[in-house]
Amino acid sequence: MSRTAVVLFNLGGPDGPDAVEPFLFNLFNDPAIIGAPKPIRRWLARRISRKRAPLARDIYAELGGGSPLLPNSRAQARALEDKLGAETECRVFVAMRYWHPMSDEVAADVLAYGPDRIVLLPLYPHYSTTTGGSSLAAWRRAAAGTGLDVESRVVCCYPTEPGFIAALAELTQRGIDAAREQAPDRPLRVLFSAHGLPEKVIRKGDPYADHVERTAAAVADRLALDDPAQAAPGLSWTVCYQSRVGPLKWIEPYTDAEIVRAAADGAAAIVVPLAFVSEHSETLVELDIEYAKLAADNAIPAYVRVPTVSTHPAFVGGLASLVRRALDADREVTSERGGRLCPADRSCCAQGGVA
Secondary structure, rough: OOOEEEEEEEEOOOHHHHHHHHHHHHHHHHOOOOOHHHHHHHHHHHHHHHHHHHHHHHHOOOOOOOOOOHHHHHHHHHHHHHHHHHEEEEEEEEOOOOOOEHHHHHHHHHHOOOOOOEEEEOOOOOOOOOOOOHHHHHHHHHHHHHHHOOOOOEEEOOOHHHEEEHHHHHHHHHHHHHHHHHHOOEEEEEEEEOOOOOOHHHHHOOHHHHHHHHHHHHHHHHOOOOOOOOOOOEEEEEEEOOOOOOOOOOOOOHHHHHHHHHOOOOOOEEEOOOOOOOHHHHHHHHEEEEHHHHHOOOOOOOOEEEOOOOOOOHHHHHHHHHHHHHHHHHOEEEOOOOOOOOOOOOOOHHHHHOO
């Protein structure tokens, strides 16, 4: 039986207070994040990471001093390995972009495992040059550096993969039910919240926002949120973006502004983190603490935060389907549907390699 290695990619996070500043440096030193020439980028990364480290340490202090993203991602890896194990000899690895274990460490582990084929699967359902693109570029450098020369397949994006949508829809419905119980006879506002990006990234052709909108529309369709005959009375939904930093203009609308708007309209807010597939600082601190306080300060009728899909069986089943499809493909890079997924005016990684 052939051996398959699956590599899950995620952002990464500091594992303790001393790791916060070097983690931030790695983040801002990425040319996919700051596109300045290398000497300028490194100088900016040092300056920004030093400035932001104290605030970031306070954020991670709410989580015990470090990020839970690695253990959460490893739980997803174990669930996927169990799902695939009945069909093939397979090991699932986790590679982080900005903190350990990073691609060079994981590439060495994969080489030692000795697979016959590799599937590269970002834990970013929505492709962006700043996330999946950056992680895949780092992997390719690491694989070349370790001499890992094995046939590989890349899953670039899966914004409407049926298992992913099923998991999100089930969790969203639970959130709607909870909000209805907490605020009977009040309007309900579902806020599909994704990590934001600077507008300039989208103007360059990045398909991220289009992918996010596809996911929200697919969940809304599955739950019939636009059907007055089936949806809860007074229910509406919108896509919004969180986690903006710095002076640049980011894509709108902003999640915090939408929470305030819901409160002004007398509506309960159901916040669905649809671009995060596991819990970390943007959900456990930004949504659960900072935005919950914002909602309370604005006297919102109810504030319900929907969990991430995490190890939901439908989501893990969807990941397994993506792995199978990639292994059966006749091309290196595949989207959830095999070929091009992005609209004509967007860049497309599945059409000719990942940017």
